[in-house]
Amino acid sequence: MCGGGMAFGVRRGRRQVLRVLAALAGSGLQSARAAEQGAAPVAARPKTGARMITQMIGANGWASAPGDVAMWKDMGITWGRDVVGPGQGESASSIMDVDKTSPTYISDLPPAILANNRNGIHSLLLLGFTPWWNATVPKDSKSAPKDVRAWERYVEAAVRKYSAPPYNVKYFQVWNEAAGKLSGGLPQATFWHGPDDDGKLDRPYERAMQDYVERIHIPAARIIRKYKAYVVYGGWPDQGGLDTFTQWIEYRSPTLNERMLDCVDYLDFHYLNVDDLSPIYDKYVKNGPARGIWQTEIGDRFIIDPFYLPRYFFDFAVWALERNWDDPDKYVSMVYHWDGYEPFRLTHRGPPRTYNVSGKSLVVLRKTLPGALAPLAASLKFSEDASGSALYSGSDIVVQVSASTGWRTVEINTGSTPASGQASVAFIDALTGVAAAAQDAQATWNGSTLSVRFKVPLVMNGAERKTPAHLAYLVVRSKA
Incomplete structure (x- = not known):
């Protein structure tokens, strides 16, 4: 069972489509560990209480400086997301390191999590990727591990540490945007690569689904649930197509005899419109087995349209209120990215850091919707x-x-x-x-x-x- 004991191994730059979609901007288009395995499961947060607009607003990255935290609070951001690692970077005998974060692992993760806890910000830790020495595609960190036991050691170290006090992280995301051939025409997903005859990535990855389920997702999900934490799906990319998503999420591994769907707590998508989530809710959340729907990446170049974010989150709240928003963690969306030098980011990095139009629009949204929400x-x-x-x-x-x-x-x-x-x-x-x-x-x-x-x-x-x-x-x- 996915929620059962220890996992066992199977022994054997941003997407191009967003550059195209940028041209459409303005058209309205649209990231305490239980000491004993038998301990009672934790609750995400109390299901009772008011639903607030801030409960569904997140951002990729962390707010580190006090001034950054103040701006997050002003924008109503209560969730952060980033990677944990780098794991065993050089070999199977390397010291396990899960104390770094950021895309290049240059920032310290423990103080970031503790700061989040002090400031009422919830943390989602992304588990990925494959060290160069263990990659199926030579030196490609976005390919499957040759030895699944190395992946399991990394996941175990990260979840064991950060699900326990004083960090108490309860949400772990498995990989990022794993998919096969994309509906937009690319033969392989940006973050999930497989070998072909000539070592290039210009042909379909035929075992993409089976390798991901058996080598990445189910082994990680078993470990996450062992520590009474929650499994967040790895962000299905918008170019993957929802029909293909259904094939993936319902895929039953012939080797492990389990479906990925039964090893997921929160379904997750990237860059979809709010209306696109309705059939997903009806099929997988309304009557289970999933607990909720997240989008851990929204925005990016879509935010060139200044209406995108205020419309998205207002529509998301109206949508959620009509779909049994009984848990404050049930519906979450995270802006990609909260800082940078492009004018469509939430803030301009500075110094000094200032709001861009999109960031200011979230401030206005939070101030305009200060009370408990109701349909x-x-x-x-x-x-x-x-x-x-x-x-x-x-x-x-x-x-x-x-x-x-x-x-x-x-x-x-x-x-x-x-x-x-x-x-x-x-x-x-x-x-x-x-x-x-x-x-x-x-x-x-x-x-x-x-x-x-x-x-x-x-x-x-x-x-x-x-x-x-x-x-x-x-x-x-x-x-x-």
Whole structure:
């Protein structure tokens, strides 16, 4: 069984597609160990309590300096993700090192995890990859290990250390974006390579699925569950196709006689739209066996569209509230990447570090949705050239609206009327947080229908998009 005893071995630069998709930016397109094996399983976090927008916002990397932590909190980021390693870098007799992180293993991991714990940030540790000396494809760290026992030693060392106090990490991701031939046309996945006749990677990796399941995923999942921690799937790439994902996740190893699906707690995808997650929820989460759906990489060049992140997370919250968001860890998405020099990252590295438009939009989102979230069981009827969705934040109705210049309206049939029969409304720019003048937004009740009239400015915050529009929040508060 995947959750049973010790695992046993089987003894024998960013993706090109995002550069293409960058050209479409603006079109709305879219990372205490139980001392005894028999100890009771841990809980992710209490299932009771309020659902907050911050619970689903994460970023790749760690916030190290106090100023960085402050900016993460301002943006509502409560999850971080990075690799642990490097393991046994030179040979099977090398000292095991799982105290480093970052893509080049130049940063110390233990203080990063402890800082996360102090600051209320949850850590996801990515387990990967293959040391050069053990690689099936010579010196290729993204290929399967020749000796699975070396992979198991690395996973065991990392999970044993970081699932225990004082780190108490409970989420471990197995590899990254392993797949076979991609729907976009590439013969092999960026992070999962197999040999071919001439040693190149320009032909399909015929054993991609079986090798990954038997040599990487199931051995790692058994170890992770032995330490009462949770298995996060290795981030299915958007170019892999969801039909192919189903073939992979339901694949039963003829050697181990287990499905990968039964060795996963949280399904994980990269760069999908929120709507793409619905069939995955229906098939694998609604009635199990998976506990939830994550996206450990979203954004990147998609964020060239300044509406991408605020739209994504608002839609994700509305979507989650309609799909039994009973556990605060059930639905998480992590921005790739939170810092850098490109203008579409959350922050500009500096010094001093400053917010880019995308980072500021998360600050606005967090401040606009400060309360417990709840679904708004009401129909929305927008006027011409306006659209959006809505939810409750505390007792406030919050509508995220995209509209063109001029006076627009939305009617919200809530089914009830507040005792006072009065409401106030604020019209807030989704990118800057600037509120419009009071006379530019009014709300009136007509029976159980709330009518909101608002003026979209002449200079729209999405004027440079392929389809120009203004993205804003209508925050409606009933008067006592």
